[in-house]
Amino acid sequence: MSELVEYTKHGEIAVVTINNPPVNALSPGVPEGIAQGIDRAAGDHGVRAVVVMGAGRTFVSGADIKEFDKMRAGGAQSSLSFPDLLNHIEACPKPVVMAIHGNALGGGLELAMAGHYRVAVASAQVGQPEVKLGIIPGAHGTQRLPRLAGVAKAVAMCWEGNLIPAAEAEKAGIVDRLIDGELLEGALGFAHEIAGKPPTKTRDRNERLGTPEENAPIFAAAREAARKKQRGMKAPLAAIDAVEAATTLPFEEGCRFERKLFMECLASEQSKALIHVFFGEREVGKVPGIPKDTAVMAVNRAAVVGAGTMGGGIAMVFANAGIPVALKEADQAALERGLANIRKNYGASVARGRFTQQFVDERMELIQPTLAYDGFADADMVVEAVFEGMELKKQVFAELDRVAKPGAILASNTSTLDIDEIATATRRPEFVVGTHFFSPANVMRLLEIVKGKKTSREVLATALQLSKRLKKIGVVVGNCRGFVGNRMFHPYVRESVFLVEEGASVEAVDQAMMDFGMAMGPLAVGDLAGLDVGWRIRKEYRHLEKPGIRQAFAGDRLCEMGRFGQKTGAGWYKYDEQRRPSPDPQVGEWVRQWAAEAGIRQREIAAEEIVSRCIYALVNEGARILEEGFASRAVDIDIIYINGYGFPAYRGGPMWYADAVGLKKVYDRIRQFEGQQGEIWEPAALLKELAQRGATFEEFSKEHQATA
Ligand code: 3H9
Secondary structure (H helix, E strand, O other): OOOOEEEEEEOOEEEEEEOOOOOOOEOOOHHHHHHHHHHHHHHOOOOOEEEEEEOOOOOEOOEOHHHHHHHHOOOOOOOOOHHHHHHHHHOOOOOEEEEEOOEEEOHHHHHHHHOOEEEEEOOOEEEOHHHHHOOOOOOOHHHHHHHHHOHHHHHHHHHHOOOEEHHHHHHHOOOOEEEOOOHHHHHHHHHHHHOOOOOOOHHHOOOOOOOHHHHHHHHHHHHHHHHHHOOOOOHHHHHHHHHHHHHHOOHHHHHHHHHHHHHHHHOOHHHHHHHHHHHHHHHOOOOOOOOOOOOOOOOOOEEEEOOOHHHHHHHHHHHHOOOOEEEEOOOHHHHHHHHHHHHHHHHHHHHOOOOOHHHHHHHHHHEEEEOOOOOOOOOOEEEEOOOOOHHHHHHHHHHHHHHOOOOOEEEEOOOOOOHHHHHOOOOOHHHEEEEEEOOOOOOOOEEEEEEOOOOOHHHHHHHHHHHHHOOOEEEEEEOOOOOOHHHHHHHHHHHHHHHHHOOOOHHHHHHHHHHHOOOOOHHHHHHHHOHHHHHHHHHHHHHHOOOOOOOOOHHHHHHHOOOOEHHHOEOOEEEOOOOOEEEOHHHHHHHHHHHHHHOOOOOOOOHHHHHHHHHHHHHHHHHHHHHHOOOOOHHHHHHHHHHHOOOOHHHOOHHHHHHHHOHHHHHHHHHHHHHHHOHHHOOOHHHHHHHHHOOOHHHHHHHHHHHO
């Protein structure tokens, strides 16, 4: 037997156990091992049925994603192909029971469906999440799932890629029995019951495949929803096509059609990018300079200063993770307003069915409002979320230094200010760290963890671990103005305003960026966040800008007219009472006039130029950040942009995207912009160097890590 698969006998039942930690992925050797186990059981006269299960924490979490590069290149991964293994299992003359705990995902569910029966513990989950990697099920998943679960359920599972709990899987017909108590014992009991009965093959179960009349509206609705909810992504539509094939073609032909689509998706740039994101989201947790065994402090109680939009959201994040949190405001009215907002947000989650009322009541109990610093002395971590101003922040940190216990982490939610300067207000700068949450804090997944000069490794390791508990993706960044995300966002927005000043319409700029895949256009984001925020920052920092360099002015002019965006009913767009936008032709008129006064010649601007200027502005600043070491790796920047700024995951993040375009091409285009716009487009030295030696940001990050 393969080392990855064990074979044991329990009386008349053979048990084949997959043991490929951590998630029992179907790496080379696993399919061969399972096949050997099935063959051995089939050939053993003393065996009447077979149970297949996973060792450790799960059944099987799918194909080994690390093998996909080889698969793309057409290289052999296993001597036995996975689809062939599935046909082999289904053809076993003795009944095969798949026993599921943890999860059965992707190839894991495909394996389970090739068995004749499935049993699962209640805590198990199953799903076909391949679309999240830009591919579709590639080993009969789209053909067997509708035969078990019916067309509507199967198509939803395959295009959305969401997991469903065992109870739902049982109701749908995917799982035959839920096991109470110990899985092996339950599975053996089940195997005894069905031993000796002729096994039914899933491929032959055509009774749930529906009629063309029944299926047509299901597929039409799925396609419409997929186009809307997964805008720009190819795999969800391919998954729907493949499930549809199950209803129109015989099983074998359907499998061939699925395989063709799977291979096309696997070869796509979208899939390469999404797989980069999958591993990237795990990689950001492994920070150079913070070894795995770094001591981590316990965070059992928290406190937040400031019950505004950010502070209230951060308190909810702690409460949602079951961590009691004190919430301080300066006066009763502000505290009441903050709590009312939290209640309103929770109320909306209950209305949407995301939380139960009981869950919300329990979370509200965990939030302890205070006007003094009650509860702060017990807190293991305090997050400051007061108004963005250095003097106020320092004053708060000086107070926190007095009230917080020794060893407590003192974090600031600042989005731009210098963490080292804030830390000087305390006698414990090694415990001071930036935790930059994104708005709305209870929804957005990104957490920038800002490392000050003196922040200790333990504090960083604790913040990283905590981010997982808080269901966030923590990325450690250096302490520069705007950190990584906002520092890059500034030139991105600047370009979008330049483009409007040069003659592109507000709607054309936003539409081009939406078509590229951004969640929102840059100008609509400005209106949402409030144009006055950037305006104030620009006024404050104007003296730092190099004289003579081009400045975007149209947004500031709108602010001078009192148009701050959604909150004032007008900004780049007009808004109705429900804050629904509509284009405002006056803006175009004004900008034309301002441009003429400023001597800017307006012209037609193609969507390609809009995208290149906005995205390459991000890339160029990202390259500087990498070069200066404020991000340790290109992937850190990618994960920040995907999780905090609505960058399309299927493009892999700005740095991955630039690598895919080719840095030479990006560099040449930036030089062109430099020729037209001047110094503001000076290419980053790192970009120039990599473009000249034909390397990528990813390669640079690897080289850099190797020498760090
Ligand atoms: C597929 O099956 C295609 C088929 O149709 C067949 C076609 C022929 N492969 O996330 P974690 C690693 S496509 C390789 O931190 P958790 C992961 O990188 C696949 N490695 O733990 C990490 O490594 P490290 C369909 C994998 O408990 C470690 O395992 N399946 C794989 O938070 C722990 O992972 C999926 O899309 C894999 N398949 O979550 C499932 N999975 O420690 C993808 C995990 O070095 N996986 N690793 O950083 C997941 O969704 C989550 O990892 C899972 C566990 C829920 C399983």
